[in-house]
Amino acid sequence: xxxxxxxxxxxxxxxxxxxxxxxxxxxxxxxxxxxxxxxxxxxxxxxxxxxxxxxxxxxxxxxxxxxxxxxxxxxxxxxxxxxxxxxxxxxxxxxxxxxxxxxxxxxxxxxxxxxxxxxxxxxxxxxxxxxxxxxxxxxxxxxxxxxxxxxx
Amino acid sequence: xxxxxxxxxxxxxxxxxxxxxxxxxxxxxxxxxxxxxxxxxxxxxxxxxxxxxxxxxxxxxxxxxxxxxxxxxxxxxxxxxxxxxxxxxxxxxxxxxxxxxxxxxxxxxxxxxxxxxxxxxxxxxxxxxxxxxxxxxxxxxxxxxxxxxxxxxxxxxxxxxxxxxxxxxxxxxxxxxxxxx
Numbered sequence: 001x002x003x004x005x006x007x008x009x010x011x012x013x014x015x016x017x018x019x020x021x022x023x024x025x026x027x028x029x030x031x032x033x034x035x036x037x038x039x040x041x042x043x044x045x046x047x048x049x050x051x052x053x054x055x056x057x058x059x060x061x062x063x064x065x066x067x068x069x070x071x072x073x074x075x076x077x078x079x080x081x082x083x084x085x086x087x088x089x090x091x092x093x094x095x096x097x098x099x100x101x102x103x104x105x106x107x108x109x110x111x112x113x114x115x116x117x118x119x120x121x122x123x124x125x126x127x128x129x130x131x132x133x134x135x136x137x138x139x140x141x142x143x144x145x146x147x148x149x150x151x152x
Numbered sequence: 153x154x155x156x157x158x159x160x161x162x163x164x165x166x167x168x169x170x171x172x173x174x175x176x177x178x179x180x181x182x183x184x185x186x187x188x189x190x191x192x193x194x195x196x197x198x199x200x201x202x203x204x205x206x207x208x209x210x211x212x213x214x215x216x217x218x219x220x221x222x223x224x225x226x227x228x229x230x231x232x233x234x235x236x237x238x239x240x241x242x243x244x245x246x247x248x249x250x251x252x253x254x255x256x257x258x259x260x261x262x263x264x265x266x267x268x269x270x271x272x273x274x275x276x277x278x279x280x281x282x283x284x285x286x287x288x289x290x291x292x293x294x295x296x297x298x299x300x301x302x303x304x305x306x307x308x309x310x311x312x313x314x315x316x317x318x319x320x321x322x323x324x325x326x327x328x329x330x331x332x333x
Contacts, residue, residue, distance in 0.1 A: 050184055050289035063254070064289055067280050092287040094187040124157060 029073050036076070043082055044069055047089060048097050056099060186287050186306045193297050194285035201252055201260055201274035208249075208275050210301055217304075217327050218247045219320075220295040221271070221311075222283070224255040225263035227291040233310035234267050240316050241270035245324055246296070250274035253283055253291050296320070298327050 031037040041058055047068070049060035057065050057072070068089070075085045089097045101107045188194075197209045221237065223230040241248045250271035252260045257276065264274070277283050286295065296305040305323040307315060 064280070067284065071284060091187060092284060093289065094185050094287075096184045121161075124161070128157070 029069070039082075040073060040076060043076075043085060044072055046099050047072070047086070048099055050093055050097065183308050184287075184289060186303070188287055188303045189306060191303060193295070193301050193303050194282065196282045196285065198275040198277055198282060201250070201257060201264075201276050204257070204276070208273065213249075213297070214301050215299050216247070217296065217298045217324065218249050219244065219324075220249045220251050220286075220297060222251040222253050222286075222288055222291045222293040222295075224253045224291050225259040226255065227253075229310045230292045231267075233292050233312075234270070236311055236313060236316070237270035238268050240311075240313065244316065244320060245328070247272040251283075252276045252278075253288065254278060254280045294320075296323055296327070298330075 029037075029040070031040065044058035045056050047057040049055045049057055049062055049065040049068075051062040051064050052060050055062075055065075057068055072085055072089075075088060080088070086098060095101055101110060103111055193210055195210050197207050200206045200208060221233075223233070237248065248271050250264075250269075250273070252274055255276075255278065257278075260274070260276070264271075280288075290308070292310050294307045294311055295303050298304050304327065305320070307319065311320065
C-alpha cells in the first residue's frame with residue numbers, strides 16, 4: 001500500500017520535473033539574474049510572433065520566434081531599454097509586432113471605437129428614460145401590472 | 153420614431169459587422185506590411201551558395217535594380233513558386249537573386265539541381281540574422297531593390313503569374329522609367 005503511494009509520488013515528481021526540464025529546454029538563455037529573466041519574460045510577452053500571429057514571442061515555438069527571442073536577449077545584454085528594443089523590432093516588422101498598437105490616426109477607431117459605441121448607447125438610454133419619465137409618469141405606473149414577469 | 157431606435161441600432165451594428173467581414177475578405181490578414189518600403193535595404197554581407205568563400209554585400213549590388221527572392225528547400229510554398237520563377241524569372245528584366253534562408257547548403261544545392269536554378273546568384277543566410285533586418289518572417293518573400301539600394305516593393309508569399317503581371321512588372325517598369333531620362 002505504502003509502496004504504491006511512494007510510486008505514485010515518484011511518478012508525480014517525475015512528471016513535474018520533466019515538465020520543468022522541457023520548458024527550460026525550449027530556450028535555455030543565460031540570464032544573469034532573476035530580475036533580468038522577469039524583464040525578458042515581460043518584454044517578449046508584449047511582442048507578437050509574426051509567424052503564428054496570435055501568440056506572443058514568449059510562448060511561441062516557431063523558429064522565427066526563437067530567433068527573435070535571442071535577438072531581444074542580445075539587445076538586452078547590449079544595454080538597450082525596453083522601448084529601444086521594441087522600436088528595433090517595429091523598424092523591421094512594423095507596429096504589428098506590438099500587442100498593444102500605438103495610438104495613431106489609423107488606430108483611433110480600434111482604441112476608442114468600443115468606448116464610443118458604449119457612450120452612444122448610454123446617451124440613448126439616458127435620453128429615453130428621461131423622456132419617458134417626463135411624458136408619462138402615471139402611464140408607467142399603470143403599465144406596471146401588465147409589465148410583470150418581463151423584468152430580468 | 154423613438155420606438156424604432158433599438159432597431160436602427162441593431163441595423164447599424166449588423167452593417168458594421170457586415171463591413172468587417174467584407175473588409176477581411178478583401179485583405180489578407182496574415183500579411184504584415186513592411187515598414188522598409190522606400191527605405192534603404194539593410195546592409196548585409198552574405199556568402200554565395202556556390203562559392204562560400206565569396207561574399208556579396210548590399211554595396212556591391214548598387215547601381216542596378218534587382219529582385220531578392222527568399223527561398224528554402226524546406227519551404228513548401230517555395231515549391232509552388234519555383235516553376236513560376238523558372239518561366240518568368242528571366243524575362244522580368246532585373247537580376248534575380250536567390251536568398252537561401254535557414255537552409256543546409258547541401259539541401260539547397262540538391263533542391264536547385266532537381267528543380268532548376270532560376271537565379272542569377274544565390275546568397276546564403278543560414279542563421280537568419282540578416283533576414284531579421286529585412287523583416288523576413290517566412291518564405292517565400294520577394295524584395296525589389298532599386299539601383300540606389302532602396303527597397304521599392306515587397307511581396308509576401310509565392311510570386312504567381314498574376315502577381316508578376318499586375319504588381320511586379322509595373323513596379324520594375326516604374327523603376328526603368330525613373331532611371332532612363
